[in-house]
Amino acid sequence: xxxxxxxxxxxxxxxxxxxxxxxxxxxxxxxxxxxxxxxxxxxxxxxxxxxxxxxxxxxxxxxxxxxxxxxxxxxxxxxxxxxxxxxxxxxxxxxxxxxxxxxxxxxxxxxxxxx
Amino acid sequence: xxxxxxxxxxxxxxxxxxxxxxxxxxxxxxxxxxxxxxxxxxxxxxxxxxxxxxxxxxxxxxxxxxxxxxxxxxxxxxxxxxxxxxxxxxxxxxxxxxxxxxxxxxxxxxxxxx
Numbered sequence: 001x002x003x004x005x006x007x008x009x010x011x012x013x014x015x016x017x018x019x020x021x022x023x024x025x026x027x028x029x030x031x032x033x034x035x036x037x038x039x040x041x042x043x044x045x046x047x048x049x050x051x052x053x054x055x056x057x058x059x060x061x062x063x064x065x066x067x068x069x070x071x072x073x074x075x076x077x078x079x080x081x082x083x084x085x086x087x088x089x090x091x092x093x094x095x096x097x098x099x100x101x102x103x104x105x106x107x108x109x110x111x112x113x114x115x
Numbered sequence: 116x117x118x119x120x121x122x123x124x125x126x127x128x129x130x131x132x133x134x135x136x137x138x139x140x141x142x143x144x145x146x147x148x149x150x151x152x153x154x155x156x157x158x159x160x161x162x163x164x165x166x167x168x169x170x171x172x173x174x175x176x177x178x179x180x181x182x183x184x185x186x187x188x189x190x191x192x193x194x195x196x197x198x199x200x201x202x203x204x205x206x207x208x209x210x211x212x213x214x215x216x217x218x219x220x221x222x223x224x225x226x227x228x229x
Contacts, residue, residue: 004158031214042121042204042221043159050214058216090158100208100215101147101166106158 003027004107006091012113019078021110023091030096032074033104034058034066037088049074050096081114088112117142117209121220124202128195128227136190136223138179138205146207148172148181148188149217153202162190162203195227 045058163172
């Protein structure tokens with residue numbers, strides 16, 4: 001069974017704080033993704049990575065950065081948290097199949113509140 | 116660019132009713148199409164997928180057919196159960212640089228009443 005774990009289920013931070021969200025997968029997947037989920041907007045891709053140390057911007061990368069130093073771990077960093085970054089953050093992973101047919105496996109999500 | 120449009124919810128049905136959740140897409144090329152489901156308090160999980168035109172994906176009584184002529188991938192189930200209450204997301208694969216990424220619809224919340 002593929003397992004994607006996220007470091008926290010709930011997080012409360014203050015405006016201006018640096019926030020780290022960690023994601024770990026145990027299936028040796030090449031691809032990893034960070035999304036945010038907001039009511040009425042669905043899932044929006046923040047960043048993704050298809051290899052260690054490789055990263056690509058998604059649709060809404062502003063205010064975020066990522067780090068992938070090891071294959072199994074993909075970190076999302078909010079350099080200076082703002083209230084408009086209050087959201088549910090979902091991490092996902094998939095095999096690098098090169099066909100676009102691959103299933104994404106999601107973690108349970110981290111609900112972040114920025115005060 | 117590529118996009119996915121889903122019908123807005125919430126959809127409220129009685130147990131054993133027929134379910135349809137509409138999904139249409141805009142894409143260049145021939146993307147794979149997916150339905151994911153999110154149960155309360157959980158992440159998304161794959162429900163079904165179809166990888167080429169006229170393919171039918173099916174799982175747990177749910178079905179969806181890849182219709183290229185109408186650019187649609189509607190989700191159907193003949194008889195819903197209370198346990199089907201969840202949020203359903205339609206998605207397509209999109210060739211980015213380096214690998215494929217995925218574009219999701221806004222999600223449709225389904226509530227099934229006993």
